[in-house]
Amino acid sequence: MLPSSQDLNENDAPAETARRVKTLVVAYDDPAARPGERDLAVEMPVNIVYGSVPYAVMMTTPADLVDFAYGFSLTEGIVASAGEIRDVTVEIADGGLRLLVNLAPGRLREHLARKRAISGRTGCGVCGIDDLSALPMAEARVDGAGSVGIAAIERALTTLGEAQVLNRRTRAVHAAAWANLDGSLFVVREDVGRHNGLDKLIGALMRERIDPATGFLVITSRCSFEMVEKAASLGASILVAISAPTSLAIDRARLHGMTLCAIARSDTLTVFHGRERLILAPSL
Template sequence: MPGHDVAENGSPLPEPAVRVPTRVVAYREAEPRADSRALAVETPVNLVYGSVPYAVMMTTPSDLEDFAYGFSLTEGIIEAAEEIRGVTLESGAEGLRLLVDLAPGRLREHLARKRALSGRTGCGVCGIEDLASLPSADMREAPAIRVTVAAIERALSALSDAQVLNHETRAVHAAAWADLDGTLVAVREDVGRHNALDKLVGALMRSGRDPATGFAVITSRCSFEMVEKAARLGAAVIVAISAPTSLALARAREHDMTLCAIARSDTLTVFCGGERLVMSG
């Protein structure tokens, strides 16, 4: 099960999954049969900086400190993990609050910005005011890494077993980080695909892992926000189970990233950046 957080005020937190009674109806049987089903928990989480509420995101209540770090980076609120002095998790009747304590200079810069974001599940751009506000990661020099196709195959093969919450609920996305040999070193899950990636970004930031030491794998479609978040982390290679959008491909090219998608057990489609891939080894 994903990491379960504890509220600072001692209030109990929701579990990542709950089991509910159901009835299964077979079309050609007279009576339904009693059963039960695990459901992924979806709860509002308010991110607060310097006592000022910033965003409400619908998330799975696990690995929330990772989420605070990753969301803060991919939103452009911080540039490095050291700019967060601490994260406090509070639980209340209406949902959860993540109180993010920013370093003084970073807090002043943040308070000078504004953004209204009442989040839907995993939504990456809800609340922006105009097209010029679409997220765009800073241009950077992509790490000069090489990834073997065998390593990608190894990571994809291991990812299914690593999705603990999805095995129980069949309702959440995953984002994973693999070493260059394909070994999974971190996996995060959430009802929101953007949230899962933010949690992964936060976990990597907090552990101090160098983005040049591996690649990202996501189980969702690859929209432009997913590419932007990976670019903010500094990832050079992103592998998606589903297909990319046209804007995702354009952004991946702009950031000199390698984008592989429609990743299956036997095939992989390379959309850009194929020079980083090694066909054997």
């Protein structure tokens, strides 16, 4: 069974993640509507607070929130490691949820001294920046992890669908997964927001002290530059996306020395950078 942050914090999911609603199904060639039911993914505002100072409000699926707090804190540049977060408390608030992130004293002082210029720096794309120089860029931490075989990537892609529990119910959420180098899935996180899903996954890996050299990332969403930057923040060297990348995503993958594969389907995948880490044929 894939590990869940529910095992780490019993108060991590104080709200439902999917909601069943009644529907009417109408076919174009049949005027008679028939009743039905559909599971919808729950989207909820979550206020992230450091110390007593609100930082951002993100729209997210209300599950694995402690993981989200860790991953968001790393990819926003608030912390550099899991040890700089003492604990995370999830609170129910009017109209949503609140994540109270207790930072180590030194890190909190540095955070409060730093002027926050934008809202949701990597969490919501590039909204809020006022200059191109403000585009987020992770430190180049990718250092050439071990190679991965095409068969391992195929295995991860094949099993990912079954591991997407919430998406099977709703068909409306993104997934981010960490696969071991043999292609077996270690952990999967889902969210209505593709950035949030990856932040949750990164948070889970941080909390488990997973070495980025021991596996690779798989995402079901399109691969924009923000997703590459988040992967680079973790130190991951291999990113596989089911959808297509953007041109800036490829530029950033080259900058960080990251292997980027995308348009990954059941029969083929396209390598955009970092061919040297891929084993394209079985060893003889």
